[in-house]
Amino acid sequence: MFNIRTDLAVEAKELWQETAEKQTQLEGVIARDSEKNGYKITTVEITNEKGEQAIGKPVGTYVTIEIDKLINREDNAFMLGAETVAEVITSMLKLNVGDSVLVVGLGNEAITPDAVGPKTARNTMVTRHLVEKIPEHFGTMRRVSVVQSGVLGTTGIETADFIRAVVDKLRPDAVIVVDALASRKMARICRTVQLADTGIIPGSGVGNSRAAINKETLGVPVLAIGVPTVVDAATLAADLASEAGVHNLEPEDLSKHGTSMIVTPKDIDANVADLGKLLGYGINLALHGEITVEDINMFLS
Amino acid sequence: MFNIRTDLAVEAKELWQETAEKQTQLEGVIARDSEKNGYKITTVEITNEKGEQAIGKPVGTYVTIEIDKLINREDNAFMLGAETVAEVITSMLKLNVGDSVLVVGLGNEAITPDAVGPKTARNTMVTRHLVEKIPEHFGTMRRVSVVQSGVLGTTGIETADFIRAVVDKLRPDAVIVVDALASRKMARICRTVQLADTGIIPGSGVGNSRAAINKETLGVPVLAIGVPTVVDAATLAADLASEAGVHNLEPEDLSKHGTSMIVTPKDIDANVADLGKLLGYGINLALHGEITVEDINMFLS
Amino acid sequence: MFNIRTDLAVEAKELWQETAEKQTQLEGVIARDSEKNGYKITTVEITNEKGEQAIGKPVGTYVTIEIDKLINREDNAFMLGAETVAEVITSMLKLNVGDSVLVVGLGNEAITPDAVGPKTARNTMVTRHLVEKIPEHFGTMRRVSVVQSGVLGTTGIETADFIRAVVDKLRPDAVIVVDALASRKMARICRTVQLADTGIIPGSGVGNSRAAINKETLGVPVLAIGVPTVVDAATLAADLASEAGVHNLEPEDLSKHGTSMIVTPKDIDANVADLGKLLGYGINLALHGEITVEDINMFLS
Amino acid sequence: MFNIRTDLAVEAKELWQETAEKQTQLEGVIARDSEKNGYKITTVEITNEKGEQAIGKPVGTYVTIEIDKLINREDNAFMLGAETVAEVITSMLKLNVGDSVLVVGLGNEAITPDAVGPKTARNTMVTRHLVEKIPEHFGTMRRVSVVQSGVLGTTGIETADFIRAVVDKLRPDAVIVVDALASRKMARICRTVQLADTGIIPGSGVGNSRAAINKETLGVPVLAIGVPTVVDAATLAADLASEAGVHNLEPEDLSKHGTSMIVTPKDIDANVADLGKLLGYGINLALHGEITVEDINMFLS
Numbered sequence A, B, C, D: 001m002f003n004i005r006t007d008l009a010v011e012a013k014e015l016w017q018e019t020a021e022k023q024t025q026l027e028g029v030i031a032r033d034s035e036k037n038g039y040k041i042t043t044v045e046i047t048n049e050k051g052e053q054a055i056g057k058p059v060g061t062y063v064t065i066e067i068d069k070l071i072n073r074e075d076n077a078f079m080l081g082a083e084t085v086a087e088v089i090t091s092m093l094k095l096n097v098g099d100s101v102l103v104v105g106l107g108n109e110a111i112t113p114d115a116v117g118p119k120t121a122r123n124t125m126v127t128r129h130l131v132e133k134i135p136e137h138f139g140t141m142r143r144v145s146v147v148q149s150g151v152l153g154t155t156g157i158e159t160a161d162f163i164r165a166v167v168d169k170l171r172p173d174a175v176i177v178v179d180a181l182a183s184r185k186m187a188r189i190c191r192t193v194q195l196a197d198t199g200i201i202p203g204s205g206v207g208n209s210r211a212a213i214n215k216e217t218l219g220v221p222v223l224a225i226g227v228p229t230v231v232d233a234a235t236l237a238a239d240l241a242s243e244a245g246v247h248n249l250e251p252e253d254l255s256k257h258g259t260s261m262i263v264t265p266k267d268i269d270a271n272v273a274d275l276g277k278l279l280g281y282g283i284n285l286a287l288h289g290e291i292t293v294e295d296i297n298m299f300l301s
Helices: A009-018 A049-055 A077-092 A116-122 A128-133 A159-170 A233-243 A251-258 A268-287 A293-300 B009-018 B049-055 B077-092 B116-122 B128-133 B159-170 B233-243 B251-258 B268-287 B293-300 C009-018 C049-055 C077-092 C116-122 C128-133 C159-170 C233-243 C251-258 C268-287 C293-300 D009-018 D049-055 D077-092 D116-122 D128-133 D159-170 D233-243 D251-258 D268-287 D293-300
Strands: A029-036 A039-046 A060-066 A100-106 A143-150 A174-183 A192-196 A222-232 A261-265 B029-036 B039-046 B060-066 B100-105 B143-148 B174-183 B192-196 B222-232 B261-265 C029-036 C039-046 C060-066 C100-105 C143-148 C174-183 C192-196 C222-232 C261-265 D029-036 D039-046 D060-066 D100-106 D143-150 D174-183 D192-196 D222-232 D261-265
Touching (some): A009 A049, A009 A060, A009 A192, A029 A077, A077 A222, A077 A268, A077 A293, A100 A116, A116 A143, A116 A174, A116 A222, A116 A268, A159 B159, A174 A268, A192 A268, A222 A233, B009 B049, B009 B060, B009 B192, B039 B077, B060 B077, B077 B222, B077 B293, B100 B159, B116 B143, B116 B174, B192 B268, B233 B261, B268 B293, C009 C060, C009 C192, C029 C077, C039 C049, C039 C077, C060 C077, C077 C293, C100 C116, C116 C143, C128 C143, C222 C268, C261 C268, D009 D049, D029 D077, D039 D049, D039 D077, D077 D192, D077 D268, D077 D293, D116 D143, D116 D222, D116 D268, D159 D174, D261 D268
Parallel strands (some): C174 C222
Antiparallel strands (some): A261 D261, B060 B192, B192 B222, B261 C261, D060 D192
């Protein structure tokens, strides 16, 4: 299996197809494009083990929303974007009235490109205690609890262990995990949201089942939401060289130089703030049927 | 039982004694003063239910360190202060070689006077993963993991539930919880550290056993470390009036005005930063026998 | 002249009237109440030296907006509040088309109750460079530049000197300074906005002309916008005691205890964030005729 | 003149020499290596217009300190590093007893790789007001004032205009400006400090005299201290390709992809915090003869 170096299924699929000898049909993978509220959406379904091997991602559904509309500041782009995220969440995570949800922000808030999870957590309405203590006011909302997992270096605890501990105690009906991802293409950085019903393996790679945060390990459905915020520097160099007609560069040749370096937009701080708000509002709209963006503003301020 | 409005045992004892009709011996309470490294230390032991009722705190040992020396920036005050904290921790929390410890920072980092716990967490060396993964380097250290519990409003999860979830998963040999406290006297604000082997009840009061974070609820010894950072505004007013010769003011009369107001030093930001460092370094020195302040600087930077 | 211990003209006037022997007419002071967009507004005009002496503030117009509506989260309260602030600014600061304005955020961003100025600065649209470099897009806007003055302890420079230096270089047509204030009553903390055409004397008091930031020292009209965020602890104690029927307490008696202590709301962080947004948006609406709250959202994000 | 894409004189010189046809002597440029306190130091002097054209930097002295020792956390590395910075400052900026100095932190604190200037400002002892108001205590120190210039987008004011305004008002005897730089090589990122007696042109390039912050424009000696924290993504790609044997890649070919992307270390937050402390302490040691690192700790905390 070739090493795909991307957390995005849509990108992994593209890379597979770009490889010269693989122009044939890709078995076990179904892709389709659509549009919601002016946002372009791509759905990649990996249906069997063949697809899994080709793409390097587990069987499941991966939905990608391109958010150029938001970045270009088109009219109503934020509200339409949040609604689009909400609609995709609703379609992927089948919830019943009264279900409770745990939202987990993965990543290190102190490292800007890694702060998408924490920023989303801050924009998510925490309602569990309110529904239980003031049911006359909040009784129609779903019970939502929110944790930030921290990272191994700041806690000493494996992220998956931490989340399992909280899930075992709270017994939510579903879990939503939000994380920053790595992409292979600069053009996708901070411009793409991926939602996957397969959960997530922090640090990625198929196989490390102990670290997986998914239905198998947690016992409840897990929706993973991610945004690519960085490209690995060595990967980028190889790709740029390739576009310039130089095809014999391997990321491995370069990794000694780029190993701890990342490529990220100059205005990553503003991007991550925007993304955390988009995802938080999308989650809120999806989980609490009747509310509006204005209600969320009021609740969070 | 009269309402003591303080989280400090030493203060509760003083208040009991100040009451005119209680100049008799206080049963079930033993107090003694001492000094370590130039720091004044007061130990209050509550030995039975009579003491418990008089003071309004559970049976156990409460050690208070007065840190004026540090605030006055005397020579070597920080190093001596951290060592003093470490010595008190060592005497109160009997640990064996190889024991693991969970350090919990309680409170809301975004509210400055409530950020003592989170700031201490940031100054605590996280070693659990290092000891397990790189034993050749870190094998002689204790395994320390660190979590910040957040607060109910930002997580939807009761603090005690959250900590129990983590303790059930990690099974540490001891827990240290660090929190900001309320005092009755302005003179103690940010100038006193209390260590108690009784654990802590966030929001305080005896009796609410569900919320307690102690040996009974967690199954392992719990050392609570706290620093008073606020006085309740109404309590303060009554006390100040009393000092000026006006004794008929009850905090209750004033609480309608002061209910959501706190009294805190102007430079609370700097104070809380200092305190978080003092407590974190004290914990590090106590848990890892051989290390120095300089080693900690290196590790944390 | 008795020491009024408040930065609010409306409060100083009340205090004057509360004093038993002063139930007579207050000369040199005109006060009137009104309402805009559901917000209560009080205008105090100090018209001559007699009023100046009675109130302890320089001759000029002081407009107070009570923002309970916003704090109670009534419908559209933010938009209406920002428009109210804008209307008052427009009526007090007569600007011509093409005029340029310097907005100065006073105070220390690291000390939460002192961060109203810096937070407002962050919510103010900076347009000076855009109008000059991209006139085809921004030519219809006023040129607005924004500085945060820092505080003496972090710069070594007197605030007034700093602002004069910038004004001498930029030569704006008007200056708006925003600062946190002290009030005498807890009920006004974070609930009142004062706008004054007299400028401001950081650290306050009449007479210290060297430190004044006003038309006289800067050579252009200066509008001061302030919000009380703290009460002096000793003043509070005397007031609370007085309300409880104890009238012989002087703040001076208590100041040895309360000297470096402040009284502030528990949720001061959220309050200051809200206020910075309200004032910034109000300034933006006042300075750039045609824009909407939505336009400002877009510009600032 | 070929476009050098680096703010480091030492790097520009290397690049000149690497070019095949320029193996001859470089006129107008003198370089020498030395060592201080275990730190490697390279001094590049550009002595005339020929050197200026070859290197693309104005005539003057550029000293580079390599701080690997600090990054590797060798014993006493911080103290020795701060002393090394101080010694270089002292040798480049001839100050008399009683001289006053303005320290300017350039850059945007909210963008991590651009925050070296602001972080240094926070670690610089502000003494101007203390020397003037409490001469009996601080009279032997130099008067140091500190400003952060902000950036055009957050102030609407050109950095050079802002600094000139402050210099005209304060009339310091010398100015030290601190800024983040761009390098061409990843190996230098966060590992090199450059000190130049030529001042600085924010945004760089020779010729834009209006924007220059130097002796000519300010009227007093200007020492510029900078640390490279980013590589331009397109430049990096071309360099990496070149090292892999592909020499026909021009940054220009790639810039359409990398234009707003930067390459920076994963742990840039920690790096910038370290660098701000190193430079601030170096400046403090240089400006106030007798003090120690311990004194600075005490003063700043």
